[in-house]
Amino acid sequence: MTGTVDWSILWTGTTGRSLVDALILTCEISFISWILAMALGLLIGVLRESPWRMARVFSAAYVEVFRNIPLLVQLFFIYFLFPRILPRPVANVLFDLGWEIVAAVITLSLYSSAKIAEHVRSGYNTIGQKLRQAAASSGLSWWQVQRHVMLGLLLRTIAPSLTSEFVTIFKGSSLAMVVGVMETTYVTRQIGTETFQWLPTNVYATTVYLVCAWMIAGVMLVIEKKIHVAGRIGS
């Protein structure tokens, strides 16, 4: 053992303070990205089943692009290239807002929305064609069928996948450290480098990710039970 291990850095002084801030930032980034990813993922997934060829092609291409490029590469890509295609004033507003955080949220949302879109597609397969055909033959438009008949069933069917996507986003938010977002892993490394207290900081970060993953799973289990409809497959 080289040097002494000082556990108190986890709760005292500026280091303790920045670890708390980092945890809050990790949670904020993950939660916002998850909400955005669900909205986008549902939209893209529903478009995949639409009667319009262009929409189906777009949705398929979207999924393939975001699935086949590593998250870290996407983050760099968006971080460096996005401000360049925007008009200067808009880009400046983004920089003032803290572009690295916005870039991380955009990247995580896009990446996960592609995976959620795939879950939506398999949700459609699980529910099957008959219900949609019945709804359509009762005079509902395509959009009404999706909105009033399919949406609720889809969300129930893919609820477990949405949970695991949330955990994946939570883990993925650690990669935002590379563009300088001061989330949990970033601060862990920062304190480790400055004080050489790698053991306490790593134990802290590990605990944070484990406890949060289990909490997400626990909360989602309660929600899944609450929205459960007896007798539905996959619900």
Add this chain to the structure above:
Amino acid sequence: MDAFPHLFLALLQYNLTLTLGAVAIALPISCFCAVARLSSIKLIAYPMRAYVNVLRSLPLVLVMFWIYMVLPIINGISVSAFWSALVALALFEIAYFTEIVRSGIQSVSVNQWSAGVASGLSRYQALRHIIIPQALRRMTPALLMQTLIAFQDSTISSIIGVPEILHVTTITNAREQDPVTLYILLAVTFFVLCYLASQSVNSLERRYRQKLGY
């Protein structure tokens, strides 16, 4: 564009090596882990379940930190960035592979077990000669897909300083200040490789499905 051979070399030398190395280590171990995970002896099954759950809840970069930064502090063993990344990736993939192999084993009908044991095979023989060969074919597409994810995850080793493709791109960008070309090149390289690979895995899966009819 001059940077491309450079980048591609880094991809082969580090990303591909890391991926294949990690898979080569993780695959045999995870077969044992999956059987252990299904064991009726709780003392064996529970630690395996805990391992899988813990590793799947952690970001890969944190596992790399444990090996690269914390291990030398605890016991003085200093591991190079490359080997840290390789071991971390292997530990990580063991958890994911174990789950895939486990569900592969469970997907084989329990009647196959009974039939094997009824014809006089021991439990081990039934596992070895009846269950594993069928399970292996069913889980091959999932294992290949996970390997593809490991390949994408190998870019994370850049954070601890492994000179793999993303790392080389960042350094080249610092020198040439040309992020547009470089990052498009990087993204396109990964897209082309992973897209072709995942399409081949999909067609393999379709062929298996037709042949085996499940």
